[in-house]
Amino acid sequence: MSTIRIGISGWRYTPWRGDFYPDGLVQRRELEFASRAVSSIEINGSFYALQTPERYANWRDDTPGDFVFSVKGPRYITHTRRLREIEEPLANFFASGPLHLQHKLGPLLWQFPASFKLDHQLFEAFLERLPQDTNQAVQLAKGCAERLKKPGYLDIDKQRPMRHVVEIRNPDGLDGDFVKMLRQYKIALVVADTAGKWPYHEDITSDFVYMRLHGDKELYKSGYSDEALEHWKKRIKAWSSGKQPADAQLISPDHGAPRRSCDLYCYFDNDVKVRAPYDARALLEKLGLAGALAVTPGKPLGPEKKEAMQ
Numbered sequence: 001m002s003t004i005r006i007g008i009s010g011w012r013y014t015p016w017r018g019d020f021y022p023d024g025l026v027q028r029r030e031l032e033f034a035s036r037a038v039s040s041i042e043i044n045g046s047f048y049a050l051q052t053p054e055r056y057a058n059w060r061d062d063t064p065g066d067f068v069f070s071v072k073g074p075r076y077i078t079h080t081r082r083l084r085e086i087e088e089p090l091a092n093f094f095a096s097g098p099l100h101l102q103h104k105l106g107p108l109l110w111q112f113p114a115s116f117k118l119d120h121q122l123f124e125a126f127l128e129r130l131p132q133d134t135n136q137a138v139q140l141a142k143g144c145a146e147r148l149k150k151p152g153y154l155d156i157d158k159q160r161p162m163r164h165v166v167e168i169r170n171p172d173g174l175d176g177d178f179v180k181m182l183r184q185y186k187i188a189l190v191v192a193d194t195a196g197k198w199p200y201h202e203d204i205t206s207d208f209v210y211m212r213l214h215g216d217k218e219l220y221k222s223g224y225s226d227e228a229l230e231h232w233k234k235r236i237k238a239w240s241s242g243k244q245p246a247d248a249q250l251i252s253p254d255h256g257a258p259r260r261s262c263d264l265y266c267y268f269d270n271d272v273k274v275r276a277p278y279d280a281r282a283l284l285e286k287l288g289l290a291g292a293l294a295v296t297p298g299k300p301l302g303p304e305k306k307e308a309m310q
Helices: 027-034 053-061 075-080 087-095 098-104 120-129 134-141 176-185 226-240 276-286 303-308
Strands: 004-009 040-043 068-072 105-111 164-167 191-193 208-213 263-268
Touching (some): 004 276, 040 263, 053 098, 068 098, 068 263, 075 087, 075 105, 087 098, 087 134, 098 105, 105 208, 120 176, 164 208, 208 226, 226 263, 263 276
Parallel strands (some): 004 040, 004 263, 040 068, 068 105, 105 164, 191 208
16 A cells, blocks of 8 residues: 655744744754654755764654655755766765664665756666666665775665656756656656746656655645645545556546556655745645644643653
């Protein structure tokens, strides 16, 4: 059966304190709280800087046993190097600790800037380098910079498959051949709602769907109405059951529908006005998936929970 996870992109935002996060919740407990209000979180600090194995391990331990993170790949690879001369940067990323999330490691997100024009040959060379399981990632990580080779940095508890997803913001090169390439390597293409600013496509190119909802009307700011959330609910239910909506917006119409049911990850990134966590929770409730979560956004903590999070 497919799994549906709805969550937020990041969790440490000052405006969320005293709003999504209850008054008095100490900062070091924010992840603990957020991971009990939604079912997944996209780690975006890894986009800006390399993290550490210890930090990933702490995030793993601060969240429920069935929780899953996605991890955003470094902008140094996608934005600065633009996929050129990235052997060591890729190794550095995998040596920096994401494998220490263990069973809580979900998809790895590679976001490309709007100024990045697709070169299919260069992009395929990148896809070929991406590890398909944790053993391959360990082998890749061995080529990291010496400063990252610390005791235990290559430790993994077991071999697991790995998933990758790309977010493309420049329409040049988004064609049938590119979709075919993604399917060949089983790489998902982000379904990105960006208030019309960047390309929107719904081609299914892997065994999972990855959604990023950046704002309904205004990028990163506007929330999603009940009607808008109903729209996404219907699409999520279709994709997760192996179907494609009749009005799907496809790059390659000949191969638009999933071959089978898909796991689904959906992250709200409209955090500026504290909409993301509430929209994520509302969508979870619409899908009937909020019942198992331990806390409710914006509600005061009971004495027992408050004491546990001090």
